[in-house]
Amino acid sequence: MDDATERKLTLSHLWVAFGAFILACFMGEYQVLERSGLISALDSPTVYFASVSTHGVLMGFVLTTFFIMGFGYYTATTSLKMPVWNLKLAWVGFWISLLGTVMAAVPLLTGKASVLYTFYLPIQAHVAFYFGAVLLVVGSWLWCGIMLVMFSQWKKSHPKQPVPLAMFATTANALLWLWTSVGVALEVLFQAIPLALGWIDTVDAGLARTLFAWTLHPIVYFWLIPAYIAFYVFVPKQAGGFLFSDEVARAAFIVLVVFGLPIGFHHLYMDPEQASGWKLLHGIGTFVVSLPTLVTGFTVIASLEIAGRLRGGKGLFGWIGTLPWTNTMVLSVILSLLMLILGGFGGIINASYAMNAMIHNTAWVPGHFHLIFAGTTVIMYFAIAYYLWPVLLRKPLFSNSMALIQLWTWFIGMGILTTPWHVLGLLGQPRRISTVVYNTLLTLAWKPYELAMIFGGLILLGSACLFIYNLVKTQLNPAPAEFNQQIEYADPIHPVESIPEYLNDFKLWNRVIAVLMAISFGVPILQFFFMDTFGSPAWGY
Amino acid sequence: MQIDSIVQRCHDLAGKTVDFLQDFIAQMRTVHVDSLEQKWIKIALLIIGLLVGIITIDAFFHGVNPPSKVETIDSARLHLSKEFAESNLGVQLDDKGAIVVRMVAGRYSFFPKHISVPAETKLTFRWVSMDVLHGVHIPMTNMSTMIVPGYVAEITTSFPKPGEYPVLCNEYCGLGHNHMWSNISVIAKEDWQAPTHTIANKEANNG
Ligand code: HEM
Ligand SMILES: [Cu+2]
Numbered sequence A: 001m002d003d004a005t006e007r008k009l010t011l012s013h014l015w016v017a018f019g020a021f022i023l024a025c026f027m028g029e030y031q032v033l034e035r036s037g038l039i040s041a042l043d044s045p046t047v048y049f050a051s052v053s054t055h056g057v058l059m060g061f062v063l064t065t066f067f068i069m070g071f072g073y074y075t076a077t078t079s080l081k082m083p084v085w086n087l088k089l090a091w092v093g094f095w096i097s098l099l100g101t102v103m104a105a106v107p108l109l110t111g112k113a114s115v116l117y118t119f120y121l122p123i124q125a126h127v128a129f130y131f132g133a134v135l136l137v138v139g140s141w142l143w144c145g146i147m148l149v150m151f152s153q154w155k156k157s158h159p160k161q162p163v164p165l166a167m168f169a170t171t172a173n174a175l176l177w178l179w180t181s182v183g184v185a186l187e188v189l190f191q192a193i194p195l196a197l198g199w200i201d202t203v204d205a206g207l208a209r210t211l212f213a214w215t216l217h218p219i220v221y222f223w224l225i226p227a228y229i230a231f232y233v234f235v236p237k238q239a240g241g242f243l244f245s246d247e248v249a250r251a252a253f254i255v256l257v258v259f260g261l262p263i264g265f266h267h268l269y270m271d272p273e274q275a276s277g278w279k280l281l282h283g284i285g286t287f288v289v290s291l292p293t294l295v296t297g298f299t300v301i302a303s304l305e306i307a308g309r310l311r312g313g314k315g316l317f318g319w320i321g322t323l324p325w326t327n328t329m330v331l332s333v334i335l336s337l338l339m340l341i342l343g344g345f346g347g348i349i350n351a352s353y354a355m356n357a358m359i360h361n362t363a364w365v366p367g368h369f370h371l372i373f374a375g376t377t378v379i380m381y382f383a384i385a386y387y388l389w390p391v392l393l394r395k396p397l398f399s400n401s402m403a404l405i406q407l408w409t410w411f412i413g414m415g416i417l418t419t420p421w422h423v424l425g426l427l428g429q430p431r432r433i434s435t436v437v438y439n440t441l442l443t444l445a446w447k448p449y450e451l452a453m454i455f456g457g458l459i460l461l462g463s464a465c466l467f468i469y470n471l472v473k474t475q476l477n478p479a480p481a482e483f484n485q486q487i488e489y490a491d492p493i494h495p496v497e498s499i500p501e502y503l504n505d506f507k508l509w510n511r512v513i514a515v516l517m518a519i520s521f522g523v524p525i526l527q528f529f530f531m532d533t534f535g536s537p538a539w540g541y
Numbered sequence B: 001m002q003i004d005s006i007v008q009r010c011h012d013l014a015g016k017t018v019d020f021l022q023d024f025i026a027q028m029r030t031v032h033v034d035s036l037e038q039k040w041i042k043i044a045l046l047i048i049g050l051l052v053g054i055i056t057i058d059a060f061f062h063g064v065n066p067p068s069k070v071e072t073i074d075s076a077r078l079h080l081s082k083e084f085a086e087s088n089l090g091v092q093l094d095d096k097g098a099i100v101v102r103m104v105a106g107r108y109s110f111f112p113k114h115i116s117v118p119a120e121t122k123l124t125f126r127w128v129s130m131d132v133l134h135g136v137h138i139p140m141t142n143m144s145t146m147i148v149p150g151y152v153a154e155i156t157t158s159f160p161k162p163g164e165y166p167v168l169c170n171e172y173c174g175l176g177h178n179h180m181w182s183n184i185s186v187i188a189k190e191d192w193q194a195p196t197h198t199i200a201n202k203e204a205n206n207g
């Protein structure tokens, strides 16, 4: 199948994603430098908060959304072996999302939207920022629609056959994202934009936070699922083995989507506008949803072990040494898992209801999510890019050894950046500050950690530049005459011939989600309409 | 008649649910799960159950709960409210002799800017915002809460160790967020003196 058009579509999405990424990496390094107070000339809260807002939006919303869309299109077309449905619509989605990105970037970069990527009301940004965010999301909804259509078209023409795992997981992510984005969409459409345009005078800040929390948790699974897809469908083959279990993988994705959605209140543990019963309920759900991650860890490690043993590894740990460490996909998954294990311990503390009070909104929190998001997740985005670039361009990767150095330095840099960041949190440093002006002894202990972070950031920035350089060089290289690398999906040890319909479809699960969402968000949202609440007027910053 | 038809419907629904569950379980039994993987899933579920058990027991029996008293207040008119009028802020004893600390967060400080409280004593903090979202944390303690405009954040805690502590805003509230902090002195229990005026805590505050 000649998929030239799909390859172009995918490449365009991925370039927007990585363009946003490298820009934001420069901002990240500026931020750690500014925060440390090392260079007093840099000191400016105005510039700093414009930068953090842009950095957060570019990393959290632009890199991820464009990456997921681009990767999703190519996964769909190659795993289902059919062209992307309604290519024109896909391009419309691309341009809408890009327009939204630009529309939000202008106020962000000019300091008209220094509200951080969480834009908590009643602080207000320029209205273009909200419209930009809406367009970015609307574009991604078109992607979701296309994924759902392709999924059901394939099922229709292949009755009773299991949908390829890669596409099953991609569709799960599309469904997850549709549900996830509703919360923030309600907040922006019914609160932020009407307030910014002066149609309403006040908003309920508690309701706004509740709606945002609806989105804030599952969005991290939206970001994470591409990494899990790579774990399951690329890693085993790249390592030279087989996928340990295809059916359990499907179940894991289902549990992730179903239980990932109704648990957002762990972001509101410290909030006064929700009662403790609801918080506890969401807290329990938060622990339940660690199950698919534990299962995924097991399956990936088991798949790696199979590969290592097939390659001659012996003994309890001998198989680790025989893994192809110079394969970018395999190296990435190992580093990714290491960061996941470290980050997982931190996550247990965050999720623990009462322990959370010690670290809530301290520097611990950005430390934790850089480790797990910029580390565990993004390193798999790199791996996927290294894997897809030769396929998309029909050219070999410019340099594999450069890619290996890049992955190692990302891992090391992330360790040096996030370890002191966690410690700073335990030492009481709040997140989201641009300088330390508190006149207390406590702050003396913070200095060395802030300096270490500059160094970690520098390594990460260098690593990010290597990544982009490698991709650009690959693209600019002349095309060799015969180079036709195709994407290869891993085979499970036990081929799945038939599968229960419940593990091959989302209709039932969609209904389960609806019920769970009604239970966990119904009363907590409705309460705002039955209580005597007092709205807040808009504030600048 | 009507009752009968409702009963009939419930009956049908129950029947359908049972059918569905039976079918669901029967189908799931056909799934191949490796025995090692089954063991791992059981272990994982056990760990999860343990953690869930701990936080649930903590919440129910030890009263370990975050600030969650869903109580509203008009943040725009705090100065007109009885409870958070300027003269009423800070540390007070209520009519039962319990210590209540009323604090207002506003860009860019916490008011009053300095308070003294006794160590090893139960303190009830009541925080309100007069403008935007703030957060407050006294480092090295679990005195932490978000302060959402429109709501009173109430939290009960005690400080084991005497000393001077900073009170830091930990949610971005504008370009001056860095500067938003105040001080609290935690004084040994026996050295602490109760404030002279005591005001009853029973007024409604939805002023
Ligand atoms: C060069 C490497 C990076 C450095 C040095 C860096 C540094 C920073 C700093 C200093 C902040 C401000 C945190 C605070 O105010 O408490 C920040 C925020 C943030 N970073 Fe990074 N970062 C880097 C890469 C990344 C990556 C790769 C991602 C994700 C893909 C990411 C996602 C975020 C997000 C979402 C925020 C917003 C947090 C907030 O608003 O509180 N960063 N980063
Ligand atoms: Cu979350």
Ligand SMILES: [Cu+2]
Pocket: B134, B135, B169, B170, B171, B172, B173, B174, B177, B178, B180
């Ligand atoms: Cu603040």
